[in-house]
Amino acid sequence: xxxxxxxxxxxxxxxxxxxxxxxxxxxxxxxxxxxxxxxxxxxxxxxxxxxxxxxxxxxxxxxxxxxxxxxxxxxxxxxxxxxxxxxxxxxxxxxxxxxxxxxxxxxxxxxxxxxxxxxxxxxxxxxxxxxxxxxxxxxxxxxxxxxxxxxxxxxxxxxxxxxxxxxxxxxxxxxxxxxxxxxxxxxxxxxxxxxxxxxxxxxxxxxxxxxxxxxxxxxxxxxxxxxxxxxxxxxxxxxxxxxxxxxxxxxxxxxxxxxxxxxxxxxxxxxxxxxxxxxxxxxxxxxxxxxxxxxxxxxxxxxxxxxxxxxxxxxxxxxxxxxxxxxxxxxxxxxxxxxxxxxxxxxxxxxxxxxxxxxxxxxxxxxxxxxxxxxxxxxxxxxxxxxxxxxxxxxxxxxxxxxxxxxxxxxxxxxxxxxxxxxxxxxxxxxxxxxxxxxxxxxxxxxxxxxxxxxx
Numbered sequence: 001x002x003x004x005x006x007x008x009x010x011x012x013x014x015x016x017x018x019x020x021x022x023x024x025x026x027x028x029x030x031x032x033x034x035x036x037x038x039x040x041x042x043x044x045x046x047x048x049x050x051x052x053x054x055x056x057x058x059x060x061x062x063x064x065x066x067x068x069x070x071x072x073x074x075x076x077x078x079x080x081x082x083x084x085x086x087x088x089x090x091x092x093x094x095x096x097x098x099x100x101x102x103x104x105x106x107x108x109x110x111x112x113x114x115x116x117x118x119x120x121x122x123x124x125x126x127x128x129x130x131x132x133x134x135x136x137x138x139x140x141x142x143x144x145x146x147x148x149x150x151x152x153x154x155x156x157x158x159x160x161x162x163x164x165x166x167x168x169x170x171x172x173x174x175x176x177x178x179x180x181x182x183x184x185x186x187x188x189x190x191x192x193x194x195x196x197x198x199x200x201x202x203x204x205x206x207x208x209x210x211x212x213x214x215x216x217x218x219x220x221x222x223x224x225x226x227x228x229x230x231x232x233x234x235x236x237x238x239x240x241x242x243x244x245x246x247x248x249x250x251x252x253x254x255x256x257x258x259x260x261x262x263x264x265x266x267x268x269x270x271x272x273x274x275x276x277x278x279x280x281x282x283x284x285x286x287x288x289x290x291x292x293x294x295x296x297x298x299x300x301x302x303x304x305x306x307x308x309x310x311x312x313x314x315x316x317x318x319x320x321x322x323x324x325x326x327x328x329x330x331x332x333x334x335x336x337x338x339x340x341x342x343x344x345x346x347x348x349x350x351x352x353x354x355x356x357x358x359x360x361x362x363x364x365x366x367x368x369x370x371x372x373x374x375x376x377x378x379x380x381x382x383x384x385x386x387x388x389x390x391x392x393x394x395x396x397x398x399x400x401x402x403x404x405x406x407x408x409x410x411x412x413x414x415x416x417x418x419x420x421x422x423x424x425x426x427x428x429x430x431x432x433x434x435x436x437x438x439x440x441x442x443x444x445x446x447x448x449x450x451x452x453x454x455x456x
Contacts, residue, residue, distance in 0.1 A: 089186025304330025
């Protein structure tokens with residue numbers, strides 16, 4: 001009661017107006033719609049109507065999700081302007097019904113894949129910790145807006161790490177959900193068999209609150225699994241005493257590109273989880289490097305399937321230069337390549353399931369380093385580098401990215417906690433335990449600290 005939703009929303013809008021011209025998080029900001037929603041939230045509270053923890057909270061959506069009151073672009077000149085007209089995506093419906101105040105729609109990598117290209121006319125996202133460094137992708141805007149305090153929570157999508165990478169780069173928490181747990185109807189696809197929609201917020205607890213709102217099947221999405229999953233937020237305080245945590249050191253800890261600061265911070269994270277009652281054991285995820293390659297091949301082929309007609313037309317040059325080069329790679333793979341990737345996917349899923357009969361969770365770094373300089377980012381090179389996120393997309397497992405410290409440059413570092421399908425509650429509990437013992441997730445970028453402090 002110290003703040004009303006109107007107070008909080010005005011604070012959010014002021015931060016957006018001050019910071020967004022610099023950091024480029026939003027495609028569109030809905031000032032008046034947000035104020036109307038905040039006033040309704042306050043009126044509902046006054047009338048004794050409480051629809052849950054998102055009620056009255058400034059929130060935003062990656063602009064790959066349909067919204068009835070704003071256009072949807074997927075950050076591209078290609079998407080039909082009429083796409084998404086007049087309806088909400090399932091997740092958009094659900095966060096509205098839960099009382100969230102939608103302040104706008106967020107920048108992303110073009111079609112959740114291509115690097116920023118000034119020629120497309122969309123804002124260029126920048127990391128609020130260092131404007132010369134990447135904010136990660138593809139859910140760049142969500143990561144920036146949460147980190148800088150412009151929103152308290154938002155939604156991203158994750159096909160190869162696109163929730164977890166920006167969460168890692170910008171220093172907050174982000175959850176890739178089990179494939180099929182959250183309906184994707186009303187979301188522009190990237191990889192049909194890999195895509196997921198997940199929460200991005202400062203803490204694991206906040207991600208749990210968002211997850212409980214958006215999870216659950218919907219008849220409009222045939223890939224949404226009809227499974228009863230207990231809410232995560234009521235179980236967040238149950239702790240992890242007796243939980244067995246597996247550490248797959250091959251591949252995830254060994255590559256030469258893994259920074260010493262990342263390894264040190266991840267080991268400290270494991271030590272804290274052990275002190276909290278978890279048992280730490282080494283495990284082997286066989287051929288995890290191939291799993292990353294199979295995930296990349298699957299993603300690019302499925303993206304090409306969606307974009308094939310536009311890419312074969314005169315609209316080729318309307319794609320950003322990096323986007324069209326990446327998607328066109330899908331034309332170079334054969335049907336046999338795709339089938340072999342799926343055969344490996346089945347084998348890897350069986351082997352990982354065997355590992356998960358002996359442990360409850362897995363812990364790895366989220367990314368081999370802190371955020372790179374934007375000038376050094378090469379999306380095509382990234383496709384061939386190790387990825388600690390992609391294997392879990394191939395499996396469809398839930399995985400949480402969370403802050404675990406800072407490197408010598410003052411940039412956030414991130415660890416990853418993965419679990420069995422539909423056991424988000426345990427993944428989030430482990431993250432919450434860690435965040436009860438640390439305060440890395442509460443750190444605010446200097447660019448936002450002064451503006452946020454003025455409101456307290």
